[in-house]
Amino acid sequence: MSGTRALYLDYAATTPVDARVAARMVAALGVEGQYGNPASLHGYGSAARALVERARAQVAALLGARAPDITFTSGATESANLAILGYVRGARARAGGAPLHVVSSRTEHKAVLDPCRQLEREGCELTWLSPGASGRIEATQLEAALRPGTALVALMHANNETGHVQDVAAFGALCRTHGAALFVDAAQSAGKLAIDVEAMGIDLLALTAHKFYGPKGSGALYVRTSRRGLVQPLAHGGGHERGLRPGTLPTHQVVGLGAASEFAAAGREAAQARLAPLRARLWAGLADLPGALQNGSESLCLPGLLNVSFAGVEGESLLLGLPELAVSTGSACNSDNDEPSYVLRALGRDRETAQSSLRFSLGAATTEADIDLAVAAVRREVLRLRAVAGHGQRP
């Protein structure tokens, strides 16, 4: 659309920075700000360090964690790599080098899948859990996979494509019983859903600020105190963050993460209460379209995320036909291997259904009028493209 910006319904991809967050970040920058190196011993350093430690406490409060258990990173991908590779390598070294067993699932984000595959290449044995059609992984599946040599279970809290929310507390209880560490990718759920690492039995957790109105390039890894000694750093050079993540901390980025955590914790329930009806309104407006199929669970879903397949309509064409909307698709057209969404395929969707999906993710600025606009646009384009595809004639 020329001259106007598309309606943004892609908050699961990223969010704008909250103005209050931005103000705190800006305050930390410049000659009047706390620009000192947080590792320095002089006053500039201690002023910056105070902001960093405040942010650490804010992130910890979001998770029900202890502040010293929070390590600042560049985002959830780095946190997941540090958790999965760092923990399993450390546990393996502690075990004398014997290959260890890891459990994960086929619907994890690539930030989890790829380090798990790296562990496979390093000799670890992986068990890949397959969720049911709704995306749910049953606790019984995990229980069946756990065994004495299981070092780590790596499962996400909420799926980035379908929004399905897993029963992490049940996973945590099982892991405790079996002595395995539980790593949770909370990139989509942190700041949106209640998380209590103690009550949920989480040992390691990754989050990123830009999914909940903080800055990009700022994330955190939670590591339970009792597990911390097992995590090997992936980089070396200075011993920052208690040896886990070297490098000078970007104070303003950390401040942004801390502020976003504070505001998310305070506004989470209100945001949920506002987004759930909007999501329901969106689905109500689309459900009667021919071929419309909701991917994921109706009840166990992030409040602002709706993933719908429109059978008979190719996702990339649908996306292009909706210039007034900024949404995402599971279509494979942009990938090298022509394989549509591996997440939807893992849920048992056929290729055509998987590549016909759109993900709508709602956020702070989304209104009922926006939903109505989106419904009208999607209805128009789905019907047009189904007509172009000659429904009733094609195989």
Add this chain to the structure above:
Amino acid sequence: MTGPQDDPLPAPIRERFATLAHAGAIPAGLAPAGVGEAGQPAEGNWVRLALAAADGRIVAARFAAYGCPWLLAACDWLCERLEGSPWPAAEPGALAGAEAGQGRPGAQPPLPAGLGGPLDWASRLGVPQARLTRLLVLEDALRAAWQSPAAATG
């Protein structure tokens, strides 16, 4: 997930995609002289081409298609180019050679002279190499249209 900013399409493709004037059935009053299909929806690409002829020329070309924007726009573009072209059976001598070097295996009925082939279409439309398979599906549908029973009498 992929978003709208990926692999931006050229403006002509976007504009053609927005209208797809040649999608649909052959206009009333004209009989299809050739109908051909290729591809599979499950593979992400399916095309049906229908052609009507009169006085040795293609007077109408229409398509139905499932696939990415490149494919849909290419279908529309090719239909536009086909209209007014000589019907192959009427000018067999004009058909040879246009596809030489395209590298498609097996015996294939030729395309009309001057129509070019998938590589030429890709060049004219700005279709990237990674999307060339879409145009091969379109080519197969066109060849199938020439070979269809209706085309034999067209």
